[in-house]
Amino acid sequence: MENINNNNGMEPILQLKEVSVSYAPGTKAVKDVTTDIYPNTITAIMGPSGCGKSTLLRAINRMHDLYPNIKTTGDILLKGENIFNFDPMEVRRMAGMVFQQPNPFPTMSIYDNVLAGYKLNGIRLDKKEKDEIVEQSLKGVALWNEVKDVMSKRGSFLSGGQQQRLCIARTLALKPEILLMDEPTSALDPISTNKIEELLLELKNQFTIIIVTHNMSQAARISDNSMFMYLGELVEHGNTTQMFTKPKNKRTEEYLTGVFG
């Protein structure tokens, strides 16, 4: 995997070492995945349905801990430290997650949705700090101008694309190290999708993004590196342009050319 775009010899921000996830004893949904992710890159995880893309993504912020029957093994190092040595709540604040379905909290205003991470964690802020975080986060997702006059309205009143950007703002507000995105545009129309993709390219300057996607052209448009997964295994991980033009593995090639998937 020497051809990963590693941003001029920087240290990896995230290292996966033989990560496996099983939903039931004896069967692995993700099998021994070992790879490195570099800072300020977008990495796309591709593969057919059920290949373990989302399962791998959700291992990174320890979402699997919520379900006692799911077992994760192996090591995941975030900035050199094993995430399994941390409190899972802290890991989730460092690795923000955006879901397939936009899920703004329906009982909270737009303003409170952005601050939800602070409220949920019982962190008190004064009015000035709050205003600053809200403005910064909403500007970060290019939603500020659209909502600055309707801050007290419910988050669910926005359009699907706006809701998804609100959810991204909500994770950005906590200043995470990496952003994990689980098919964030699959429930959105093409225009909203386009906006989110542009946004991700901008956010890349401040964050490291890992995005699970079903959409190969989306991976080609926005990602620096791509991972191809099949039946729980990481088949290939490399520079996106290279992978799309000269895939090393036959299964990757077959998937990219539409033989299966």
Next chain:
Amino acid sequence: MFFAAFIIILLSAGIIFALVSRSTEAFQEYGIIGFIANPEWDPRPATEEYGALSFIIGTIYTAFLALLFCFPFSLAVALFNGEYFKGKKISSVVRSVVDLLAGIPSIVYGLWGFYAVRPLIIDLGLNAQGFGILLSSVVLAIMIIPYASSLSTEFISMVPNNLKEGAYSLGATQIEMIRFISLPTASSGIVASYILALGRALGETMAVTMLIGNTDRIPKGLLDTGNTMASVIANQFGEADGIKLSSLIAIGLLLFIITALINLVAKLIMKRVARA
């Protein structure tokens, strides 16, 4: 089928008609407001006079106290079943027990209150006889826990998983998630289930009649005796005639209107929740 539906409508109309026609005598004698606002209930022939206020206050007093007592318990049960142990075996056991509580006949609660709870109140030195508002509210509270908790359980377990995961992904603990996401999201449904439980408490008759002490005046406090609208009817209709009987039926009509209104409010809230 249509016939059965028709009969049901006819029956309800018949019940309302009977209540209204039998109570007109009392309403004509005292006036509707006069009857509702009068706390006197004096059956002595020379000074005979009937008003519903004592019983209306007794009813509201016991029902709201019962609601207050039952609130922490049924919310805890609802969280246990709808969140912490959702889908687990222990939760289905607890659910069956709660359903069982709902199936116990009122008179059995009355007996239990009489022989098990009343001595407790006497032993605590709260009241020499034990009877009164406190005793009936405590037993009422236990009687309405199933109604409040089983519906709230439904609403709490209906909170979408993607909202919960959203909260967890921001670093929330389970208790923080429940406090800021689950409970606010389910709140209107929970309120509706408590209103329904209140409706049950207002109309509950047998157990209250056995425990409240049956005195025809406005209760002075928690430990005083009194009567609710339902208990005064149960206690006195057997020996009543003339204007007294009509007054009791008028109280029945008022009780019917109050509980119908309360159920209507709860149903409206739940409809709104279902649409959201």
